[in-house]
Amino acid sequence: AARMLLRLLSDIQWRAANPKWRRMTSSRRSTSTTAEPHPVSLPAQAQVVICGGGITGTSVAYHLSKMGWKDIVLLEQGRLAAGTTRFCAGIVSTARPVSIELKMAHYSNKLYEQLEQETGVPTGYTKTGSISLAQTRDRLISLKRIASSLNVMGIPCEIITPKQAVELHPLINIHDLVGAMYVPEDALVTSANVSLALATAASQNGVQIHERTSVSHVTVQKGHVTGVETDRGRIECQYFVNCAGQWAYELGHSGEEPVHIPLHACEHFYLLTHPLAEPLSSSLPTVVDPDGRIYIRNWQGGILSGGFEKNPKPLFTEGRNQLEIHNLQEDWDHFGPLLGAILRRMPGLEALQIMQLVNCPESFTPDMRCIMGESPTARGYFVLAGMNSAGISYGGGAGKYLAEWMVNGYPSENVWSLDLKRFGTLQSSRTFLRHRVMEVMPLMCDLKVPRWDFQTGRQLRTSPLYDRLDAQGARWMEKHGFERVKYFVPPEKDLLDLDLSKTFYKPDWFDIVGAEVKCCKEAVCVIDMSSFTKFEISSTGDQALESLQYLFSNDLDVPVGHVVHTGMLNEKGGYENDCSIARLSKRSFFMISPTDQQVHCWAWLKNRLPDDSNLILEDVTWKYTALNLIGPRAVDVLSELSYAPMTAEHFPSLFCKEMSVGYANGIRVMSITHTGEPGFVLYIPIEYALHVYNEVMNMGQKYGIRNAGYYALRSLRIEKFFAFWGQDLDAFTTPMECGREFQVKLEKGMEFVGQEALLEQKQNGVYKRFTMFILEDHDTDMDLWPWWGEPIFRNGRYVGKTTSSAYSYTLERHVCLGFVHNFDEKTGEELVVTTDFINQGEYEIDIAGQRFQAKARLYPFSNLFTHRRRKDEVELSGYQRE
């Protein structure tokens, strides 16, 4: 290892001394022809094998070794930091719209800042700051939203005028700007050297690094990683970390048990120039012009500038090694529009002489967020890849979270939005990935507005009613590949074009959804909810009940035909899933969970259910079409169709029964609606779906039935203060923190996962509290709409963020849901949040820098239930998913 370190250091010095290092390319897979011998032979076994010596791999190695894991081998097929990392623009920017990404970037910045001191490797770290420019009002709004969340995190950041921008960077042409955001602590680094510094530190901590070693595949036995096959022999290991960047997809597919890592490479260009006549200062801030799709940073007296074109060129769709990264061609015609934008932004650069147009592939993911976590099928197989061109910004933080995940079993932050398990095999098609990344790459610069839907890779999973609903004006969104209706556009109505409909203000569908909500309240609506994940758990004996009792917090030993809302908690009492479970028989259960739980929940259960061939877990998602009949007249429609009394006396709330609807038999009817409104969900074997839908619509006519979509559902559930998993609830939220103690049976007579943590919380109190806010002085027509992630202020002090929001057509007000913390005024330490603390505050919600007064509530409005038909049988229990 010492020899390794020495070589690394000399490598760095050589690179630093040679300004043309970018051209010196030595990374090749074929190692036999190169003269340099491998310094050390591979070990026969290790605890962890990391594949990939780029920023992510070295960061994982660095953090694992810091956390005390020493038996680590890092393998790199070429040279360390020689892939995308080498060609990275080296911008560390915290200006990120997603909070977890912002946190990762912030951590990376802090890490890199001290890295040179820690390792002695020059990282080129310079705190230049960054200026994000807004050419439009909407862009400025989105910058203000980011500024709000940076500020509450204590990251200096200000919204500045164009004039102030030009004072910070004299070359900026400001004539078309409406404003800008300045983040003074953003930095520049020499990305390859950061990676080498991390490797050096890891190596000092005992990590073995082997270059020119390719992993051919990972072996998995009984669902656990057992070892790694390389071109230099086998290494037995317990953990494997796939940090192979754009090759991660291929590597994941190379083993017998494929690990689906949905990412795809695109060509990505940036320009290097010779220095200006008067060389640019190395402290000049980086300029990001998202409306022009470009960024410009200072580089050795000249500039380094690139961007995200509208027409990206995906590559390596057919697999690796058709073309070496380093042989990619410059494509000036492709770069032309970006060059135009660069010169428009800084006309003073015209005379600057070109040094090189670098073409370096970057990997992008289907939802613009990176991929980390453990494989749902192979335990011990971890992944960190798909950085969407922000590898340097995220690398440090992402490596830390992954290391924590491996060492502690969970990361220190909620990383669900980055979790590999948010994807399944369905996002793994090469065609899907190719098409999707062509949409994703331009989106990097596009305005991020609420309720944006991807346009590519659509119509993959659909309900059998898709065509029927589409013909009736359905507008669609997609979740986990499944098409779901947002709302129905009435025939006489015209909505704006997709691009024009982007807004931070009141959307054009406002009245349409309002009408659907009204129908849910007064008559009856049908919503196709087939996308929900549906599992059946059954056993020959009591195994099913026993296992579920252990894995779920509520008491599932209920009479047959009852439905139970329950959390699936982790050891800390946090929600891994939030579901409804119907007891179909003594020994079988039907479990409904959110759509995107399909992979996560399956893996969670598989890993924890006893290995017993008499206990069967089956995914029946595809077998049933779900129709949600919401509204006071649902009962009438259903009883007419089934010739069965459906009133509360015969069919109480939270009840499940198989019955016939129309000609179709075996329809599972449950008296829940996921909204707090009266009604039923029908789980229909798919071949009956069309028949039942037609019968319901025909019969429903006289009761004023109409189709509705998820936007109506969302408005209904939020005004009822229903939390949903994936947005409001996550692995860091316990039932105690969101007022769902009643869904937990602490004394159900047996131990269950998370029980201890919950007992402790019950005793000591909670440190955050799920709270409902009703915006007071907010003008729905004129003001910016809340979305989620808005800072919450209590008595002028930041206490937390919103997690979701909707307009309540009943209250005629906006409702935001979010968590309130109690940070100690001096230390910032989190204190217990009591009911009094919530109730005794004056609240404000910050929407893009503008604060609106809000009323806080811990319980839903009871007077909303104007059409209450049954006394106590409405679902008081908050339970919702979207």
Place this chain on the structure above:
Amino acid sequence: FYLTPPQVNSILKANEYSFKVPEFDGKNISSVLGFDSNQLPANAPIEDRRSAATCLQTRGMLLGVFDGHAGCACAQAVSERLFYYIAVSLLPHETLLEIENAVESGRALLPILQWHKHPNDYFSKEASKLYFNSLRTYWQELIDLNSGETTDVREALINAFKRLDNDISLEAQVGDPNSFLNYLVLRVAFSGATACVAHVDGVDLHIANTGDSRAMLGVQEEDGSWSAVNLSYDHNAQNEHEVERVKMEHPKSEEKSLVKQDRLLGLLMPFRAFGDVKFKWSIELQKRVIESGPDQMNDNEYTKFIPPNYHTPPYLTAEPEVIHHKLRPQDKFLVLATDGLWETMHRQDVARIVGEYLTGVHHEQPIAVGGYKVTLGQMHGLLTERRARISSVFEDQNAATHLIRHAVGNNEFGTVDHERLSKMLSLPEELARMYRDDITIIVVQFNSHVI
């Protein structure tokens, strides 16, 4: 001095001509869709000529470019007369008889050719009678020779070329009582012209070439890219076979003097040509004709000048090399052009530019900065230009014009540079010839639906 883009366009488009084969019943059943032609002068007056005509008594279409030297008289005469000689050579015996009878009895003649001419393409009215008489003599001989065999296109082309050159020679030797005509036939004979002629009849494409103009076929490969197939050989010093041929035709003693400085007898670039009797007649004949000719001939140093090492004439022939090509679906177009084009552009680029023009699809050569010193501003200008070209490619409605625009305006990156174009087109007459030659281009588009 700077030309605006509209001025550039008006210069480039001054001589452009397009012909579309008429459709019948909404369909074009001909193998030729039509053609675009254009010429850009460098000499004043231009010495290039072009011709295009449809054969009316036989099937097929004739197209040709003619590059004159030592004046334009020969090229002009060949452009007027050659297609008649070819058409007549192709006519069956009965048609020839019918025509002869009509002439004999003063009846209206069957039209032989339908010309497709630009207004600037003139025919000499004064010489028409003379030319007609020579042509009539030719068909009368053909009638007498009646072999009863069907006419072979290759043979017809060769015969027509040789016969016309022979007639040019004879007319000059015989002279004409009309002094204008007398001077004209002499100027025709003492100047020269190369000819590159295409005859398209269904899928049969014949190229008859004399000299250094060139015919090139544009072929679209399966992947959509374009390649060029030569359908003629240049008759000049670069062509080994041609040099070999010339040497074979003359005694060994002359081997050294035949080709000097890549020129025939150190003087003439093309190794085959019409006219140029100075390389065909004996010294005695030349002297006699010049002496008996008008004063203008005697005063002309060039005509009086006898080539050095002139021992065993003729040194020059108008006999064409004929290449037959069966058109295939991938053969999309034919380019006939004088050497003015081929000097500035590689045939591969010609194929690509025309191919992309005709299909509207552009596979541009990628730009590589390489060792050049390029500023961001320059690169931006260049890219804007390339983009603009893609959108404005159709400001040229004529493939030949488009090709000329490239031939004259291309910069080192293979894109049209307006500044360069403007400079090249605004050169004063006396300088123009030093920077470029006359360019004449015909682009024939084939009908893939029929082929």
